[in-house]
Amino acid sequence: MIAFVIRRLVMGVFTIWLISVVxxxxxxxxxxxxxxxxxxxxxxxxxxxxxxxxASMRELYGLGQPMYVQYGKWLxxxxxxxxxxxxxxxxxxxxxxxxxxxxxxxxxxxxLLLTWALALPIGIYSAVRQYSWGDYxxxxxxxxxxxxxxxxxxxxxxxxxxxxxxxxxxxxxxPAMQMQPWGxxxxxxxxxxxxxxxxxxxxxxxxxxxxxxxxxxxxxxxKPYVVTARARGLPERRVILKYPVRAALNPFASNIAYLFPxxxxxxxxxxxxxxLPTVGPLLVQALVAQDMFLAGTIVLLLGVMTVIGTFIxxxxxxxxxxxxxxxxx
Amino acid sequence: MAKANDAERYxxxxxxxxTWWRFRRHKLAMVSLFIVALFYLLAVGAxxxxxxxxxxxxARTSYIAPQPIHLFDDGSFRPYIYGLxxxxxxxxxxxxxxxxxxxxxxxxxxxxxxxxxxxxxxTDRHLMTLRDPRVTDxxxxxxxxxxxxxxxxxxxxxxxxxxxxxxxGVSISLVLGVLLxxxxxxxxxxxxxxxxxxxxxxxxxxxxxxxxxxxxxxxNDWSVTQIYFAITIIISLLAWTDLARVVRGKFLSLREEEFxxxxxxxxxxxxxxxxxxxxxxxxxxxxxxxxxxxxxxxxSETSLSFLGLGLRPPAISWGILLQDxxxxxxxxxxxxxxxxxxxxxxxxxxxxxxxxGLRDAADPYG
Numbered sequence: 001m002i003a004f005v006i007r008r009l010v011m012g013v014f015t016i017w018l019i020s021v022v023x024x025x026x027x028x029x030x031x032x033x034x035x036x037x038x039x040x041x042x043x044x045x046x047x048x049x050x051x052x053x054x055a056s057m058r059e060l061y062g063l064g065q066p067m068y069v070q071y072g073k074w075l076x077x078x079x080x081x082x083x084x085x086x087x088x089x090x091x092x093x094x095x096x097x098x099x100x101x102x103x104x105x106x107x108x109x110x111x112l113l114l115t116w117a118l119a120l121p122i123g124i125y126s127a128v129r130q131y132s133w134g135d136y137x138x139x140x141x142x143x144x145x146x147x148x149x150x151x152x153x154x155x156x157x158x159x160x161x162x163x164x165x166x167x168x169x170x171x172x173x174x175p176a177m178q179m180q181p182w183g184x185x186x187x188x189x190x191x192x193x194x195x196x197x198x199x200x201x202x203x204x205x206x207x208x209x210x211x212x213x214x215x216x217x218x219x220x221x222x223k224p225y226v227v228t229a230r231a232r233g234l235p236e237r238r239v240i241l242k243y244p245v246r247a248a249l250n251p252f253a254s255n256i257a258y259l260f261p262x263x264x265x266x267x268x269x270x271x272x273x274x275x276l277p278t279v280g281p282l283l284v285q286a287l288v289a290q291d292m293f294l295a296g297t298i299v300l301l302l303g304v305m306t307v308i309g310t311f312i313x314x315x316x317x318x319x320x321x322x323x324x325x326x327x328x329x
Numbered sequence: 330m331a332k333a334n335d336a337e338r339y340x341x342x343x344x345x346x347x348t349w350w351r352f353r354r355h356k357l358a359m360v361s362l363f364i365v366a367l368f369y370l371l372a373v374g375a376x377x378x379x380x381x382x383x384x385x386x387x388a389r390t391s392y393i394a395p396q397p398i399h400l401f402d403d404g405s406f407r408p409y410i411y412g413l414x415x416x417x418x419x420x421x422x423x424x425x426x427x428x429x430x431x432x433x434x435x436x437x438x439x440x441x442x443x444x445x446x447x448x449x450x451x452t453d454r455h456l457m458t459l460r461d462p463r464v465t466d467x468x469x470x471x472x473x474x475x476x477x478x479x480x481x482x483x484x485x486x487x488x489x490x491x492x493x494x495x496x497x498g499v500s501i502s503l504v505l506g507v508l509l510x511x512x513x514x515x516x517x518x519x520x521x522x523x524x525x526x527x528x529x530x531x532x533x534x535x536x537x538x539x540x541x542x543x544x545x546x547x548x549n550d551w552s553v554t555q556i557y558f559a560i561t562i563i564i565s566l567l568a569w570t571d572l573a574r575v576v577r578g579k580f581l582s583l584r585e586e587e588f589x590x591x592x593x594x595x596x597x598x599x600x601x602x603x604x605x606x607x608x609x610x611x612x613x614x615x616x617x618x619x620x621x622x623x624x625x626x627x628x629s630e631t632s633l634s635f636l637g638l639g640l641r642p643p644a645i646s647w648g649i650l651l652q653d654x655x656x657x658x659x660x661x662x663x664x665x666x667x668x669x670x671x672x673x674x675x676x677x678x679x680x681x682x683x684x685x686g687l688r689d690a691a692d693p694y695g
Contacts, residue, residue, distance in 0.1 A: 284541065
């Protein structure tokens, strides 16, 4: 069991390292070095930078030195929490990102919870009442969930809510709450705005999970022990919930490791459509404006958050499912 | 007698025949196969089906609502649409085109339109054109966008781009997946371990931010074709893992089969066993995995282009068309722009059903 945790931990650290390399590559990719584009940016807004300042900046970022030295310098600063400065906003990257990272996580996590909360009962229902009208309806809904990319779904819902109710459904806060400091009222406001984007985000994952749950449970229900349990007169509810459902849960739970990154990914796109204050719109703006420190940092932080989230869900999974605890290769 | 014949036919049928027979029984998958085939046909004949040049527009005819075709005129088959009438806006003095129901514009099949090249043949034939070439009204089956470009024509050409990007991307993923999955299964040991851990790492990355980052870094001065291939490669870089897992799993389970052992005992070389005995027996599984990977590719491209970081205008793809429908103000003004979503949903749904049917059929003995 400890070996399993350590293996996961090593994998996580390796993944984070890989993400840091990719983020660094993204920062480096635009032609010319960072200081060149910084000078160009400043010149565009009318101010100039002295040759001395440029040289000291080059020194600071290790420009002109081999790539691995630059990477090392960048990484050592990142570890201390210095992510560089956003060119677009002229402020430290961490300040620009601010609450957005947490809101991204809150949204993704809400979608994850919703996925479970929906997929579990619907999956059980669809398997137990196979080929009933309800089963067909959920199957249809599930296929729509898979086939409609979530940004499209967001667009369509936005259009119809505008058409039918004349209301804009975007945002995570009411306009009045936007600038308020954090407090109970603001948190409650967030809770009120969260369900719609979380549902849109959760739909695709839920659809897949329902199908997996349904198939697994159907396999279990056909096994002789279920017949035995029934023959011994156990109440139907108990027959189903006590054994087959628990056995069918395993792949359900092991999918989470891939579900979470998927949700974080999806949140980027629907945030842009719905205008949510997450890192999504910021990332796209930064990339379009070639504000690479901001973009690279967002990619890095998102990646790290995803890895940590996945690691935690692995631990929870291990705690929940004894088979995983015992059969770790 | 007929029964015995059937059994005999079954016994000597090849793997592909068995798969096909089983697949045919899956009604929904058959319909989906038809839809997918239809879309690829549309993609091939995109220019022929387009009614006006998808890149050319007239800003004065912006946001014209879809014009339905009336097939019968006075009881005889003479398809027509209503013409457009230019009205000067009293406030802005802009010429605005609206539908003029008093004037009928007749259509003609296989007439002449803008020039295009069809597999190297230079032609200007189109499915539908205006009968009278002097009339300047366009045919706008699905309306026009802000720049007055015909949505139907753009949708046709976009299908070609979006559908082929899926195919090219899947081919790259397939090569990577078969190669790495195969090596992983055959070599085993630490090689297998490294590749499997690699797959886990790739799968645990949040893909969209990474794609966005890489796509945004493509130079601005690249041509449409260069961007197209670069985007395809970026998308397929993270999408090969599922295929690799399918291939590895199949290799591992087949290695235990008797026919493989028989071939080994008969002295067949390893290459011969892999390519002659093992690969054909799970080719149908690969096809199923590919047809499930394709819709994911199409969604990826559409999402990237939608965000303005995938293909860039003047390229036309589903994502680029949907980009026009991004904000609520535009949608309120021109809701038909959302029609570009219909082919996306249809194709993805069809591919999913097709993949499901193929996966079920891929185990003909099961």
